[in-house]
Amino acid sequence: MCWVFHDRTEETIMLAITRQTASFVASLKASDPPQACRDAARTGITDCVGVMIAGAAEEAVRIVSAMSTSSTQNDGAPEIPSGRNLTASDAALVNGVAAHVLDYDDVALAGHPSAVLVPAILAEGWSRGASGPDMVTAYVGGYELWAQLAALEPGQLHERGFHPTAVMGAVATAAACANIRRLDSEKTAHAIAIAASLASGLVANFGTMTKSLHAGRTAQSGVIAARLAEQGFTGSLDVLEHRTGFLRAHSPSGQPRIENGTIDIGANWRLAHLGVNVKRYPTCxxxxxxxxxxxxxxxxxxxxxxxxxxxxxxxxxxxxxxxxxxxxxxxxxxxxxxxxxxxxxxxxxxxxxxxxxxxxxxxxxxxxxxxxxxxxxxxxxxxxxxxxxxxxxxxxxxxxxxxxxCEPVAYAKGSWQEPLTRGELQDKFLDCATRVFDRNQATILFDQLWDIERLGSIRELRLTAIGPTHDEASRRL
The missing domain is CATH 3.30.1330.120 (2-methylcitrate dehydratase PrpD)
Structure with missing residues (x-):
């Protein structure tokens, strides 16, 4: 199905990108994505949680954590790995900063999809008692929306000074959270529209604490946007394609394909083709x-x-x-x-x-x-x-x-084209997680994440450190 609308100001026929992508996200079920998409989501989720645990003791995370007060709400979510209960939006913020602060998280779509999707999905999923398959489905939905929008822009956001993780990631996390919350198509479109006005992040801040804040705020924005939309908060239902909307405002080329592009989300599963690229080094x-x-x-x-x-x-x-x-x-x-x-x-x-x-x-x-x-x-x-x-x-x-x-290198080891084995991914995960957890708990958590589609509830994940407190673990680092 494809919607179009008539913009009488410009006398052009534009694609109904906002409504069509929202319809896909709202209707997406666990059985819909191909196995290759689910495998990629599992890899991204697993790697991101390990990196998040390792990053939790960094100074940037400590500062953001100190500004986030503990919550007594039943629909809160844990700060990882301390287990301190926060509001879902604050948990997404703190854990998102931790996921990206080491710059060790995976890469795809010219950005870092897992560093924003995983903290947001964990926070919302935890508050709702969502299952492992729910988490995977939300990840796929957010990734596919991001990938569809990227396919409509021929230029590179970096060249205009925008960080794709914080720009495309905002609408992607809103979509993922809307899927977790089971919002209908219209409310999902409103969530995407709200998040589109929260998207921002500058390349000039690379190499500073603020780069990791991009990820935290983007994850938080997704949670907030979905919850606002659920309560009846509204945005423009043509926000992505409008002549003063998201794609044109952020376009480095100045010519986004909002009139003659192809909207094939759900038919062309880009996660299966593009995947996630796992980092072997904690650098850009x-x-x-x-x-x-x-x-x-x-x-x-x-x-x-x-x-x-x-x-x-x-x-x-x-x-x-x-x-x-x-x-x-x-x-x-x-x-x-x-x-x-x-x-x-x-x-x-x-x-x-x-x-x-x-x-x-x-x-x-x-x-x-x-x-x-x-x-x-x-x-x-x-x-x-x-x-x-x-x-x-x-x-x-x-x-x-x-x-x-040396011979020219086209694909780094760990890329979707040269992927890590399960054992190699586990080695990286354990190296990260054992900075806080003992090896046994880290191994249990890795196995839970690797088999995430069998997980009955996200709350079963062993995400909280047993033994030393978070502060003690931080000092040990």
């Missing part, structure tokens, strides 16, 4: 292919820093735009630095949470290698949902004059 995803290449050269040639004269990285122009910190001074800044990523890979032989500390970033040997990194860019863009070059390439000129070159 724009660095990952180059890190894979650099680690390959280090391992193959047994490289030591003193042998290296210059490191050359060829990457995409939009990737480099995200990587704004060529000379980082903190761990947060280093997450958005190609130069640091190359230095860490060479010096430590890995790029992990330990390397993203202020102390490591400020080491003299790290600074020396950072100064030896040279980046060049291309305007070519690969097919798919990432605004990246077709491949990244790394070469090293040794002090002897010899040049070592």
């Amino acid at each position: 995803y724009a660095t990952h292919r180059s890190i894979d290449a650099m680690l390959g050269l280090v391992g193959k040639h047994g490289l030591k820093p003193e042998r290296v004269g210059e490191i050359r990285v060829h990457t995409g122009i939009t990737q480099k735009l995200m990587l704004r910190n060529s000379n980082p001074r903190t761990g947060l800044e280093a997450k958005f630095s190609m130069e640091f990523a190359m230095a860490a890979a060479l010096i430590a032989g890995r790029v992990g949470l330990a390397e993203l500390s202020d102390a490591f970033v400020c080491r003299d040997d790290v600074k020396d290698i950072i100064a030896k990194v040279r980046c060049s860019t291309t305007t070519e863009v690969m097919e798919g949902d990432q605004p990246f070059a077709p491949a990244d390439q790394v070469s090293i000129e040794l002090t002897s004059g010899e040049i070592l070159t």
Whole structure:
């Protein structure tokens, strides 16, 4: 079914994008998505919960948590992993910041869908006693809406300074929460419309605490929008496609396909094709292919820093735009630095949470290698949902004059095209979760999430730390 409406001001026929996508979300049932979509949702949910637990002790999360008061409401949700009861909207906020603060969460659709969808779905699902299949269905609904809107915009939001996670993510989380709350088509459309006015986030804040706030506020916005719509709060039912609406206002190209685009949500399952890309490194995803290449050269040639004269990285122009910190001074800044990523890979032989500390970033040997990194860019863009070059390439000129070159890397390990095995995903999850939980509890939680479609209620998830309190766990980190 396809709706159109007549805008007499412009004398054009525009697609009824808001109503049509809302109809899809409202009618979506657990049995509808293909298995590939459900598998991708399970991967995104599982990985995000692990990263959320690891991020909970970070300073940014502590600050936001301190501003969120405990709740005595029966329809609240837990702060993870402390278990402190918060309102559902505050739980989405705090857990959303935790999910994104390490920049270790998965990537898709040029953003971070799980970091906003999972905290919102957990909060609403917990308050309603929703099942594991309900959670998966809501994830698919939110992702598919985001993917449909992205398909109608030929430009890249990053290039205009917008963070897609906070822009597209706002309407996606509203849709997911509307699905969890079983809103009808019209109220779902109102939830999407409300959230469309709450969408905001700037690339200029990458490398600061505010980037993780984008995720928290986006998850919170989804909860608020769905609850407002349920109570009769209204928005414009053509908000996505209107000439002064969401798609045109945020359009980097200035030409969103709101008149002649294809609305095939529910027929073309984009989650099955695009999936989620799990991060192996806690840095901006724009660095990952180059890190894979650099680690390959280090391992193959047994490289030591003193042998290296210059490191050359060829990457995409939009990737480099995200990587704004060529000379980082903190761990947060280093997450958005190609130069640091190359230095860490060479010096430590890995790029992990330990390397993203202020102390490591400020080491003299790290600074020396950072100064030896040279980046060049291309305007070519690969097919798919990432605004990246077709491949990244790394070469090293040794002090002897010899040049070592790695084969171009098109897909990072952990991507939907080069996925992690169940065991590899579990290793990452346990590395994250055992920063707070003991290994047995972390393993139980991983197994629960991996088998999420068998879960009778989200409240069965072992999300609260047993043993040390949250504050004690934070100090231990």
